Amino acid sequence: MKRTLYWVTKDLRIADNAALQLASQSNELICVYTIDKKWFQINKFQSKPLGEKRWQFLQACLNDFNQHLLALGQKLYIVYGDTLSNLNKVCEQFQITDLITTKVPGTDENRLLSKLHTLNPQLTINRVDQFTLFTENSLPFDVNNLPASYSKFRKVMYNIAIQQPSSNVNTLPCMFQSAPSVTLYELESSPASIIGRPKQGHIFKGGEQQGLKHLKQYFTSENPSVYKEVRNSLDGWENSSKLSPWINYGCFSVRQVMQHIKHYEQTVESNKSTESLYLELLWRDYFQWVHFKVGAKMYQFKGLVGSAPLTTFYPERFKKWCLGKTPYPLVNACMNELRHSGFLSNRGRQIVASCLVNELSVDWRYGAAWFEEQLIDYDAAINWGNWQYIAGVGVDPRGGRHFNIKKQTNTHDLNGDYQAKWIDKSNNTAYLDQILDSVDASDWPISPDSATVSSVAVSASTISPVSRNNVK
Ligand SMILES: Cc1cc2nc3c(=O)[nH]c(=O)nc-3n(C[C@H](O)[C@H](O)[C@H](O)COP(=O)(O)OP(=O)(O)OC[C@H]3O[C@@H](n4cnc5c(N)ncnc54)[C@H](O)[C@@H]3O)c2cc1C
Known part of the structure; x- marks a missing residue:
């Protein structure tokens, strides 16, 4: 008798969902999505793991998935709080024999699953390999021998066949008789009303x-x-x-x-x-x-190379970068777009990340954590991997990236249309003076008499020396 808990994570779909296929072979089934209270709390990098824009997108995804499950005679239970104890309570309450979930690389998820197994030794845990183009079994090497650079990986993988998507699930087993005691709420059958959509920028509708x-x-x-x-x-x-x-x-x-x-x-x-x-x-x-x-090296200051970048944490520089109040109008426009819409082009992300690391000499992890809060499309591996790459502590054999902001402005926004679109119209310079005076004026890389804060560029001599390669 298989009494299955399907722990839904980054697989909010019916089509090509091998985890749901596997769950469909159980005798009884409960589908649970866990919302961890930590997602809404400020972390050590002064950001929250889940910001408002992605939270709205996620709610729409959950509603949509629930609609699909309802049509198949199932439903999605949402539990809120501490993920481990909630999953553990579900396992105990329903005497779960099998847990099915999609295999993701996140260190928290993997730690949690091994703790859950310790608490429930009878539990069979099935981690379904479907988050990537290639499954682990189809890689022509052991993951521990992963090629050291993307170009090597590409050469090896280029001609390897990719599995076709699987067929949709048509039926699902019945639900357990009672709702789990940890249930915070069941999603209503009507889609959630999405409030606070950005007035500008791209609109992404979840689901x-x-x-x-x-x-x-x-x-x-x-x-x-x-x-x-x-x-x-x-x-x-x-x-x-x-x-x-x-x-x-x-x-x-x-x-x-x-x-x-x-x-x-x-x-x-x-x-x-x-x-x-x-x-x-x-x-x-x-x-x-x-x-x-x-694993956890993805989030460490020294990254994969094991040597610390020449950066540290400057609260004021970081704050101004987040709020689009740096001396660089193009960077400010990008940061305003990110904050207001939850999206930023790849080039925009590269420019602002390079600015934080190279111009402002700030510890890259604060930037990565800010992106984590703001981005609708946040993904742990891609985000922290790209930040490491730019900071020179990641998989880049050439060691870091420095984007020349003036050159990028001339190439991508010569007429200033993008900057005009995302300019901060509030023009609240009193607020800036206040920050400059009250926090740590000495750490801001403009000498107080050199310029107004909104001036276009900072001369190289006012910037802390950081040796970087590859100025683009
Ligand atoms: C500092 C930094 C942080 C980033 N954080 C994230 C993140 O949290 N989540 C995220 O999905 N992407 C991230 N990216 C990568 C990239 O910027 C986005 O994937 C892309 O802008 C998304 O828009 P798109 O779907 O139109 O991409 P497209 O250009 O249309 O690319 C198609 C797909 O390819 C993948 N892709 C594209 N660029 C990259 C890249 N540089 N690295 C890995 N995969 C890529 C994405 O899955 C993307 O959806 C980051 C890039 C940088 C420089």
Whole structure:
């Protein structure tokens, strides 16, 4: 008799969901999504793990998934609090024999599963390998021998076949008779009203249904044919695929995305742009496997290379960077977009991350944690992996990236349209003076008489010396 707990995490979909397929073979089933109270608390990097924009997106995803489960005679239970004790209570209350969940690289999740197993030694834990393009078994190497750079990984993986998406689940086993005692609430049958949508910027609507609609729209447009030429633009819905928020909550699988790329290549066009899109998905996979391999090192100051960057924590610089109040208008525009909309282009992310590390000499982990709070498409491996890469402590064999802000402004926003769009209209300079005076004026890298805070550029001599390669 299989009494199964399906712990739903980054797999909020019915299609191509091998974990749900496996759960469908149980005798009795309960589907649970855990919301940890820590997600809403300020952490040691002064940010919250879950900000408002992603929380709204997630609620829509949960509602959508619940609708699908209801149609199959099941429902999604949401439990709130301490994840380990909540899962443990569900296991005890229903005498769970099997736990099914999607295998993700997060260190918290993995630690939690081993503790849960210690508390419930009878429990069989099935971690379903479906978060990446390739399963661990299909890698031609052991994860511990993962190639040391992305280019090596790409060479090895390029021609390896990717598994086709699986068929949809049509029936699910019956529910347990009573609701779990830890239930905070059941999702209503009507979709949650989404409040506080950004007035500007891209709108992402959570859930499998909306995700598949967007996936279809992107691949029935001509945008995949020109992706490579436009992907570095700072603005524009059509300049990149905008698939990331749905991929990261598993509203569709990366294999489904790959299927669309292949179909586009077979029926419309196969060119450098369609290849480039695939190569970005491969980057995503690479960061996931790096995270599987290195575990907690993903979040350490010294990163994967084991040597500390020449940066530290300056509260005022960090605060001004978060609020888009640095001396760099392009950086400010990007940070305003991120804060107001929960999204930022890849080039924007690279520019602001480089600025925090190289111009402001701030510990990269504070920036990564701020991104974690703000981004709708936050993913642990991709976010912390990219930050490490820019800070020179990650998988980059060339050691760090420094983006020349003036050059980036001339290349990507010569007419200033993007900066005008995201300028902070409040123009609250009194607020700036207050911060400058009251926090730690001495740590701000502009000498007090050199400029007003809104001036365009800081001369190199006013910046703490940080040796960096690869100024772009
Ligand atoms: C400092 C920094 C932090 C980042 N944090 C995140 C994050 O938390 N979550 C996230 O999904 N992406 C992150 N990225 C990568 C990238 O910026 C986003 O994936 C991309 O902007 C999402 O938009 P898109 O779906 O239109 O991407 P597209 O350009 O259309 O790319 C398609 C897909 O490829 C993958 N991809 C694209 N660029 C990268 C990359 N540089 N590294 C790994 N995978 C990539 C994503 O899954 C993306 O959805 C970060 C990049 C930087 C520089």
